[in-house]
Amino acid sequence: MIITIDGPAGSGKSTISREVAKRLGMRYLDTGAMYRAITLLALEAGLVPDRITESGELAAKTVLRLEGRPDDLSRVFVDGREVTDEIRGSLVSKNVSAVSAEPSVREVLTTRQREEAAKGNMVLEGRDMGTVVCPHADLKIYLTASIEERAQRRQAQLRERGVSLPVEQLAQDIATRDSYDSGRELAPLRKAPGAVEVDTSGLTIEEVIQRVTDLAHPERGLGGFVRGPLDTPPYRFAYSFLPALFKLAFRMEISGVEHLPTRGGVVLASNHLSNLDPFFLGCACPRQIHFMAKAELWRSKLLGRLVSAFGAFPIHRGEPDRQAVKSALEIVKGGAVLGIFPEGHRQQGGRLGEIHPGVTLFSLRDDVVTIPVVLSDTDRVVRKGLLRFPRVHVLFGAPLEIPGTDVPRSERAQITADRLATAYSDLMGETKRAQPQTKAKNGRA
Ligand code: DC
Numbered sequence: 001m002i003i004t005i006d007g008p009a010g011s012g013k014s015t016i017s018r019e020v021a022k023r024l025g026m027r028y029l030d031t032g033a034m035y036r037a038i039t040l041l042a043l044e045a046g047l048v049p050d051r052i053t054e055s056g057e058l059a060a061k062t063v064l065r066l067e068g069r070p071d072d073l074s075r076v077f078v079d080g081r082e083v084t085d086e087i088r089g090s091l092v093s094k095n096v097s098a099v100s101a102e103p104s105v106r107e108v109l110t111t112r113q114r115e116e117a118a119k120g121n122m123v124l125e126g127r128d129m130g131t132v133v134c135p136h137a138d139l140k141i142y143l144t145a146s147i148e149e150r151a152q153r154r155q156a157q158l159r160e161r162g163v164s165l166p167v168e169q170l171a172q173d174i175a176t177r178d179s180y181d182s183g184r185e186l187a188p189l190r191k192a193p194g195a196v197e198v199d200t201s202g203l204t205i206e207e208v209i210q211r212v213t214d215l216a217h218p219e220r221g222l223g224g225f226v227r228g229p230l231d232t233p234p235y236r237f238a239y240s241f242l243p244a245l246f247k248l249a250f251r252m253e254i255s256g257v258e259h260l261p262t263r264g265g266v267v268l269a270s271n272h273l274s275n276l277d278p279f280f281l282g283c284a285c286p287r288q289i290h291f292m293a294k295a296e297l298w299r300s301k302l303l304g305r306l307v308s309a310f311g312a313f314p315i316h317r318g319e320p321d322r323q324a325v326k327s328a329l330e331i332v333k334g335g336a337v338l339g340i341f342p343e344g345h346r347q348q349g350g351r352l353g354e355i356h357p358g359v360t361l362f363s364l365r366d367d368v369v370t371i372p373v374v375l376s377d378t379d380r381v382v383r384k385g386l387l388r389f390p391r392v393h394v395l396f397g398a399p400l401e402i403p404g405t406d407v408p409r410s411e412r413a414q415i416t417a418d419r420l421a422t423a424y425s426d427l428m429g430e431t432k433r434a435q436p437q438t439k440a441k442n443g444r445a
Contacts, residue, residue, distance in 0.1 A: 001026065001138045004126075004133070005124070006140075006189065006195070008189060010183075011143040019125055019205070024213060026123050029066065031122045031127075032096075032127075036076075048095050063080070064076075064077070114140060122319060130191075131190050135193075138403075144197060151171035154174070171355070179263050229336060235282070235310045252283065257286065259397060266287070268339045268371050271347065271373075272353075274346060274381060277311075280392055280394055285337065287337045289339035290311040290312065290339060291310075295315060331369070340357045350428075370420075376431035
C-alpha cells in the first residue's frame with residue numbers, strides 16, 4: 001500500500017505521517033527533509049540566491065540517505081555526513097522554498113522518491129506526493145488547518161525551544177510560505193484528484209491519526225466499523241448509532257484501541273463489573289465482538305434469539321462445556337473477535353477477581369492475538385434500580401505475550417493467566433478509578 005500525505009507547513013503532516021506509518025507497519029519518507037538537505041548544500045556552495053539553477057546538478061551528484069527505523073527515517077545524511085539538525089535551521093527554512101521551486105532539483109528528487117515508493121508499503125509526506133510523485137497511490141490525504149491554528153502550533157513548538165515570537169508574525173510567515181508553495185509553477189501544493197481532505201483545526205493528533213488509519217482500511221465502513229467474516233447484521237446496525245449515544249451519555253473515554261489488530265482471530269479478555277459490560281465493549285471496539293455469554297440468558301427463548309442474533313453464544317459455567325469451546329474456536333479460527341470475561345463472574349467495587357488458567361485455552365493458539373481490556377465504572381451505571389451516568393473508561397492494552405510451545409502447556413496457561421492479571425493491574429492504574437487487586441488463580445489448565 002502507498003499512502004501520500006500532502007499539505008501546507010504546520011498542518012501536522014510530519015507527526016501524523018510518522019505515527020500512521022508506525023501503526024500500519026509501513027515505511028515513512030519525509031520528502032521535505034530531502035529538499036531541505038539539498039538547500040543546505042546549495043547554501044554552502046554559494047548557489048543561493050543567484051545560481052540556484054545549478055542546484056539540480058548538485059542534487060544529482062549527492063548521495064542522500066535517510067536513516068532510522070523503517071517507520072521513522074528521520075536522520076538525514078548527505079554524502080555520509082549527518083545533517084539532521086542543520087536542515088531544520090532558520091537559514092535553510094528561509095531558502096528551501098526557492099530551491100525546491102527549481103525544476104532541475106525537483107526532477108532529481110522526484111525520481112528518487114518514486115524509486116523509494118516503488119519498493120512499496122510506504123507513507124510519503126510532502127507537497128506533491130499525490131499530484132506528481134505517486135498519483136496512483138492507494139490513499140491520498142490532503143491535510144489542512146487554519147493559518148491561525150498553524151501559527152499557534154508553531155508558537156508552542158518554538159516556546160518549547162525557549163523562543164518567543166508573536167503569533168501574528170508567525171501567521172504572516174506561514175501565509176508567505178503558503179503562497180510560495182502553492183503559487184509556484186512546477187508541482188505546486190494542491191489537493192490531488194481523489195485525495196481526501198482532512199482539516200485538522202480543532203482536532204487532536206489522535207483524532208487525525210484515527211481518521212487517516214480508518215481511511216487506510218477499505219473494509220472499514222461508516223463509523224469506523226471494521227467488517228469481518230462472521231459479522232451479523234443486527235450487530236452492525238446497533239454499531240451504527242449506539243457508540244455515539246454511549247459516548248454522549250457516559251462521556252465514554254476509549255484508549256489504546258490501536259492495539260486491536262484490524263483482522264484475524266482475537267481474544268478480547270475483559271474485566272467484568274456489570275451486565276452492561278458487553279454494550280460498553282461493543283461500542284468501544286471497531287470490530288464485532290462475539291461474546292461468550294452465560295447460558296442462563298438463553299432460558300428465555302426470545303432473549304436467547306436476540307443475543308444469538310448479535311453473535312453471542314452460550315457457556316454453561318461451572319461445568320465442562322464442549323459446545324462452548326467449539327463455538328469459540330470457530331470464531332477465532334474464522335478470523336473474528338471472541339469476547340470473554342476471564343474472571344467468570346462480575347466483581348464488586350471495581351476490584352478484579354481471580355483468573356483461572358483454563359480461560360487461556362484460546363489465547364495459546366498461534367493464530368490468535370489476545371488483547372486485555374479494562375472497563376471502569378460500568379458498575380455505577382445502575383444503582384439501586386436507577387440509571388446513572390458516570391464517566392466510563394474503556395482501556396485496550398497491548399497484545400499479551402504468550403510463552404512459546406517449548407514451555408509445557410499447563411505452565412504456558414499459568415504464565416498467560418499471570419500476564420493477563422498483570423496487564424489488568426497496569427491498565428487499572430491508568431483508569432481514573434485505580435484499585436488494582438488481582439491475582440491469577442493457581443490451578444491446572
Ligand atoms: O515539509 P517541510 O516544511 O520540511 O518542507 C520544506 C520545504 O520543501 C517546503 O517549503 C516545500 C518544499 N517541499 C516541496 O516543494 N515538495 C515536497 N514534496 C516536500 C517539500
